[in-house]
Every structure is written in structure tokens, then in C-alpha cells.
Amino acid sequence: MTGTRRGDRRPAEGSPVARVCVDVPLPHLDRPFDYLVPDTLDADARPGVRVKVRFAGQLVDGWLLERVAESAHPKLAYLEKVVSPVPVLAPEVAELARAVADRYAGSLADVLRLAVPPRHARVEKDVTATDPAGAGATPPTATDPTPVDPRGWRDYPAGPAFLRALTAGRAARAVWSALPGEDWADRYADAVAATVAGGRGAVVVVADARDLDRLDAALTAVLGPGRHACLSAAAGPARRYRAFLAARRGDVPVVIGTRAAMFAPVERLGLVAVWDDGDDLHAEPRAPYPHARDVLLTRAQLAGVAALVGGYARTAEAQLLVETGWAREVVADRATVRARMPAIAPTGDDPHLARDPGAASARLPSLAWTTARDALRADLPVLVQVPRRGYLPSVACADCRAPARCPHCAGPLGLPSAEGAPACRWCGRVAAAYACPECGGRRLRASVTGARRTAEELGRAFPGVPVRTSGREEVLATVPAGAGLVIATPGAEPVAEGGYGAVLLLDSWALLTRADLRAGEEALRRWLAAAALARPGSAGGRVVVVADGALAPVQALLRWDSAWFATRELAERRELGFPPAVRMASVTGVADAVADLLAGAALPDGAEVLGPVPADEGRERMLVRVPRARAAALAGALHAAAGQRSARKAADPVRLQIDPLSLF
Numbered sequence: 290m291t292g293t294r295r296g297d298r299r300p301a302e303g304s305p306v307a308r309v310c311v312d313v314p315l316p317h318l319d320r321p322f323d324y325l326v327p328d329t330l331d332a333d334a335r336p337g338v339r340v341k342v343r344f345a346g347q348l349v350d351g352w353l354l355e356r357v358a359e360s361a362h363p364k365l366a367y368l369e370k371v372v373s374p375v376p377v378l379a380p381e382v383a384e385l386a387r388a389v390a391d392r393y394a395g396s397l398a399d400v401l402r403l404a405v406p407p408r409h410a411r412v413e414k415d416v417t418a419t420d421p422a423g424a425g426a427t428p429p430t431a432t433d434p435t436p437v438d439p440r441g442w443r444d445y446p447a448g449p450a451f452l453r454a455l456t457a458g459r460a461a462r463a464v465w466s467a468l469p470g471e472d473w474a475d476r477y478a479d480a481v482a483a484t485v486a487g488g489r490g491a492v493v494v495v496a497d498a499r500d501l502d503r504l505d506a507a508l509t510a511v512l513g514p515g516r517h518a519c520l521s522a523a524a525g526p527a528r529r530y531r532a533f534l535a536a537r538r539g540d541v542p543v544v545i546g547t548r549a550a551m552f553a554p555v556e557r558l559g560l561v562a563v564w565d566d567g568d569d570l571h572a573e574p575r576a577p578y579p580h581a582r583d584v585l586l587t588r589a590q591l592a593g594v595a596a597l598v599g600g601y602a603r604t605a606e607a608q609l610l611v612e613t614g615w616a617r618e619v620v621a622d623r624a625t626v627r628a629r630m631p632a633i634a635p636t637g638d639d640p641h642l643a644r645d646p647g648a649a650s651a652r653l654p655s656l657a658w659t660t661a662r663d664a665l666r667a668d669l670p671v672l673v674q675v676p677r678r679g680y681l682p683s684v685a686c687a688d689c690r691a692p693a694r695c696p697h698c699a700g701p702l703g704l705p706s707a708e709g710a711p712a713c714r715w716c717g718r719v720a721a722a723y724a725c726p727e728c729g730g731r732r733l734r735a736s737v738t739g740a741r742r743t744a745e746e747l748g749r750a751f752p753g754v755p756v757r758t759s760g761r762e763e764v765l766a767t768v769p770a771g772a773g774l775v776i777a778t779p780g781a782e783p784v785a786e787g788g789y790g791a792v793l794l795l796d797s798w799a800l801l802t803r804a805d806l807r808a809g810e811e812a813l814r815r816w817l818a819a820a821a822l823a824r825p826g827s828a829g830g831r832v833v834v835v836a837d838g839a840l841a842p843v844q845a846l847l848r849w850d851s852a853w854f855a856t857r858e859l860a861e862r863r864e865l866g867f868p869p870a871v872r873m874a875s876v877t878g879v880a881d882a883v884a885d886l887l888a889g890a891a892l893p894d895g896a897e898v899l900g901p902v903p904a905d906e907g908r909e910r911m912l913v914r915v916p917r918a919r920a921a922a923l924a925g926a927l928h929a930a931a932g933q934r935s936a937r938k939a940a941d942p943v944r945l946q947i948d949p950l951s952l953f
Contacts, residue, residue, distance in 0.1 A: 395577025
């Protein structure tokens with residue numbers, strides 16, 4: 290696949306010019322470059338293949354975007370090599386990548402690096418050996434579609450109509466609020482099966498590997514084995530590339546995965562879907578930092594296909610889709626919600642405080658303790674959600690209450706176990722001889738209690754009851770029925786056979802008092818995800834949240850009404866001028882670099898520059914806010930300004946993020 294000697298090369302006949310995206314992530318080079326295709330590479334140099342070209346005197350990687358007859362440049366260099374004749378970049382994905390780069394003020398090369406996994410030569414050789422022509426499987430057709438049984442969606446009045454629209458190939462767009470106890474993976478499998486029955490494919494993105502395993506099992510049961518591919522970075526290079534090639538060749542009509550799957554190539558795409566779009570794992574940590582939900586919605590808009598955004602909770606972004614009419618909500622009526630939800634009670638309202646005055650300060654008020662005791666006596670499992678992992682992740686002086694800090698780096702000290710010595714959570718140094726610099730005291734007390742310490746305390750409170758923990762070290766997928774305590778951090782709650790008899794939501798202050806725009810929304814999302822695992826109230830399921838019942842997130846939990854909270858949250862953000870009601874860009878770097886970029890940016894009319902606010906590592910952050918109608922102009926202006934800085938080789942980098950999850 291390499292060319293002949295340079296002096297012997299001749300241009301290919303017919304469309305001899307290749308337009309190439311070079312893999313050089315500099316903003317001022319974010320455009321295609323023209324190269325001549327030598328006649329020796331004519332057959333292999335197809336749109337979508339990986340190539341190598343000479344660029345600035347070096348041999349660099351690139352993607353061949355298209356072949357054209359002429360170029361505006363009089364003198365062109367030749368392609369040096371076609372790395373592989375397999376066209377890994379689908380035209381639809383290339384168009385999507387360009388739109389995502391423009392949306393997030395990024396470069397096409399950065400997005401393509403996210404969209405196309407690294408090549409695995411052995412896997413590619415194995416796949417092409419079984420199908421040398423590269424034809425893949427015959428894509429499904431829409432002849433005589435078989436209707437999908439809408440039984441699981443009948444609790445939602447608009448659910449069956451949504452499935453019928455998917456089977457008919459219409460671009461139905463839904464925001465789905467799942468009921469308590471709902472098996473969301475089965476409902477997504479129904480939606481995918483309806484799409485496949487209409488002769489189309491689907492892409493579904495979930496937050497983590499545990500959700501992916503649940504959806505994988507549900508789809509296998511509905512579609513049968515070998516009808517979908519799982520695309521996840523955690524699968525390893527070989528398995529990920531094999532799944533990617535299966536989708537690219539049309540061997541499977543469905544791709545599911547974590548955020549790595551948001552760009553998955555699927556033949557005859559009919560549905561894009563995301564579950565639990567509020568999970569921060571959907572946000573890509575690499576430039577240009579796209580969010581899986583927004584990528585999929587952009588894809589639905591470009592391709593004119595159906596979209597499904599679902600979760601137990603609803604984000605402000607999903608609520609905006611409903612209020613603008615871009616999507617319709619799929620929700621159950623209130624009678625069904627009340628029948629399915631567990632009995633939920635707060636510990637901070639007046640009646641409970643009157644019976645238990647210490648509930649305002651107690652970590653495990655009497656209501657929570659008696660609820661757990663009653664469930665265990667009924668031989669039912671109890672779930673305890675604790676926001677912090679570890680044993681005592683934060684400690685303070687027992688005498689003066691000053692936070693305990695590392696003498697070397699000033700990081701927070703924590704206790705790894707009951708017998709362990711305090712250690713720094715930043716540098717890892719052990720402070721066995723710690724003495725408080727304020728008062729000289731050597732005794733320590735807990736400032737924050739972690740999941741392992743909670744498990745230890747509850748194990749003593751309920752002797753003889755098995756205690757399991759689920760968190761960072763080990764995440765449990767399921768637990769058996771019967772009496773038992775499960776202490777889990779948010780997102781690591783296992784499913785109990787038959788549902789939990791009680792769910793205790795502890796340390797609510799740790800979620801509600803975070804200095805974050807989304808603190809209330811995130812707290813409600815985590816509470817609903819845990820409470821959804823409880824039995825219905827009619828079957829003895831109870832949920833206790835250690836919080837004041839007057840707080841808006843707690844009110845939404847008590848009524849199981851995330852749509853109400855999302856409407857309220859969106860209205861507040863409109864009033865205050867925060868995303869998603871507006872488009873906001875974050876510009877982070879050293880002060881001089883940030884000022885330099887903003888000075889060179891032709892910001893659109895009406896742009897507000899806010900800040901600076903301190904960022905990590907001695908940097909600062911400036912925020913630029915514009916109405917949503919000027920979002921494209923803002924992204925273009927910032928990208929052009931970044932290009933000017935990279936063209937003159939400015940020393941200090943600047944990080945650009947559009948609508949970041951964290952603004953402060």
C-alpha cells in the first residue's frame with residue numbers, strides 16, 4: 290500500500306485529488322489539505338481510510354475525507370501511504386464530527402480521534418480474511434416489519450405510540466421519566482427492537498460498564514445473540530476495534546456502549562438513545578470535551594432520526610427539549626406513579642423533629658434506624674447510600690475542631706481504617722505523629738464519615754446481619770433477597786432480588802451543599818436512582834432521606850416528580866443566565882494567556898465576559914455568556930482566536946470548554 294519512488298509517481302486517473310484531515314490538533318490547521326493520489330494507491334485511497342502524508346516536513350497520520358477532480362492549489366504533494374484499505378470513517382460520522390467540532394470550538398482532528406478507535410492490525414486482518422470484499426452482512430430492510438409488544442410501555446400513555454413510530458421509521462423524539470422499580474434496560478431493548486423491526490439501526494449510550502452489562506443482557510434476550518455490538522474503551526483495544534468494525538461493515542444493526550459509542554457507525558440509523566444523561570461520565574474529558582447527550586441529539590438532527598433521552602431523574606437540558614417542542618415527554622400518570630413508588634419520608638420536617646429532637650444533627654435519626662430494623666425483621670434487604678467512600682475521608686482536631694492538614698502539602702488528612710494512621714489524601718504521606726498546629730492536640734475526630742466506617746457502625750448496630758459494601762474498590766451488580774445491609778456510594782447501588790425493603794439516604798448535606806450549579810439536580814438524580822430499587826409502598830418498601838422536607842430536591846423526591854424540579858431548575862437558570870438557558874464558554878489558563886485569547890476574539894454582539902474566578906494550579910477562568918441563538922458565533926470566535934495564538938506559537942495553553950459541567 291506504499292507508493293513507488295517519488296520521481297516515478299503519477300497522479301491517478303479520475304478524481305486524483307484527496308482531501309485529508311491531518312492529525313495535527315492545532316486550531317489554525319483545522320481544515321482539509323489537498324494531496325495528489327498516486328496511481329499505485331488509486332484502488333486503496335477511498336474516502337474514510339487512514340493515510341500518511343508529508344506535513345511540515347514530517348510524516349503524519351490523517352483521514353481521507355473525499356476524492357475530487359481538481360484543487361485550488363497549483364502544486365500538491367503526494368499521499369505517502371494508505372495505512373489500511375478499510376474505510377473506517379463513515380461519511381455520516383465525518384459530517385457529525387465536523388458539527389461537533391464546530392459546536393464545541395474544537396478541531397476536527399480531535400473529534401475524529403474520539404470517533405475512530407486506534408487501529409488494531411491483527412483484528413483488522415482477521416476480519417478482512419473472513420470477508421475480503423468488505424461487504425459485511427446484508428443490512429436489514431423495512432419490508433413487513435413485525436410489531437413489538439408494547440406491554441412494558443403501557444404504564445406510560447405515550448409509550449406504545451412511541452414504539453409504533455420507531456417501527457414506522459418516523460423521527461419520534463422522547464424524554465422518558467422512568468417509574469420506580471422500572472427495568473429501564475428492558476424498555477430500551479423494546480425501543481431498539483421496534484427500530485430494528487422497521488429495518489433500521491440504533492445507537493444507545495449508557496454511563497458505565499454496569500449499565501452496559503444490563504443493557505447487553507436485555508438486548509440479547511430480545512434480539513438474540515450476535516445482533517448487536519458493545520463498544521466501550523474498557524473492553525480493551527482488540528475487542529473495541531472488532532466491535533467497531535462489525536458496526537462499520539454492517540454486520541450488526543445495533544451498537545451499545547459507554548460514551549465511546551456516541552460516534553458509532555451504524556447502517557440505516559433510525560434511533561439514538563442515552564440513559565441517565567445527568568451522569569457526569571457522559572462528559573468526555575478530552576478536547577473538545579463533548580457531552581454524549583448533545584452529540585447524539587446533534588446526530589438525530591443531522592440524520593433526521595428518532596431520539597430517546599431517559600432516566601429516573603430529568604435534567605434541565607432534557608426539560609429544555611420538552612419546553613421548546615423538540616421532544617415530547619413520555620411519563621406515567623400520577624395514579625400509576627403513586628402505586629409504584631415506595632413510601633418516602635424525610636427526617637427534618639416538624640413532626641419527626643417533635644418526636645426526635647436530635648434528628649436535626651444525628652447522622653442516623655431514629656426514623657432511619659427503626660425503618661432499617663423493621664425491614665430486617667421482615668427478612669428484607671436494606672440499602673444505605675453514603676455519598677463518600679472510604680473510612681474517614683476527612684478528620685479534624687478533636688479539641689479545637691480545626692481541619693487536619695498534611696504538614697508537607699497542606700492536603701486533607703483521612704483515616705483509611707480503624708487501626709490505621711492518618712494519611713494525606715493528596716500526597717499519600719502518613720502523619721502518624723500529627724499534632725494540631727492551632728492547639729497542639731493529638732486526638733482526631735471524624736469530619737466526614739465514609740462508606741466503610743458506616744458499614745462498621747451499622748454492623749455493630751445490627752449484630753448478626755450480613756453487611757456488604759459496594760463502591761470504588763468493588764461494585765456489586767446484584768445482592769440476594771433476605772435480610773442484609775448494603776452500604777453503597779452513589780452509582781454503585783446493586784439491584785436486590787425482589788427489591789429493597791428499606792433505602793436510607795444519608796449525609797444529604799454532602800450532596801446539597803456542593804459549590805456547584807447542578808448540586809440540587811445531582812442530589813435528586815442520585816436519590817431517585819437509589820429509591821427506584823425499593824419495593825413499592827404497598828409491598829412494604831420505604832425510603833428515608835436524612836434532610837429537611839422543605840427543600841425543593843427533597844420535595845421532588847417525596848412526590849417522585851423530577852419533571853417539576855427540572856421545570857423549576859430551568860426557570861431559575863433562565864432568570865440567572867446559566868446553561869442550558871444560555872450558551873456559556875469557559876476559558877481557563879494563566880491570566881496573561883486568557884486575556885490574550887479574549888482580546889483577539891471577535892465575540893458576538895451581546896456577549897458578556899464574567900470573571901476572573903480562580904481555577905486549579907494557579908490558573909484563572911473567565912466565562913463568556915451569550916444567548917443560545919449566538920452559540921455558533923461564540924464557538925467560531927473562540928476557535929478563531931485559539932487559531933491565531935497557535936499560529937504565532939503562543940507558549941501558554943488555554944483550555945476552551947463550551948457549557949462545561951462545572952462552572953466554578
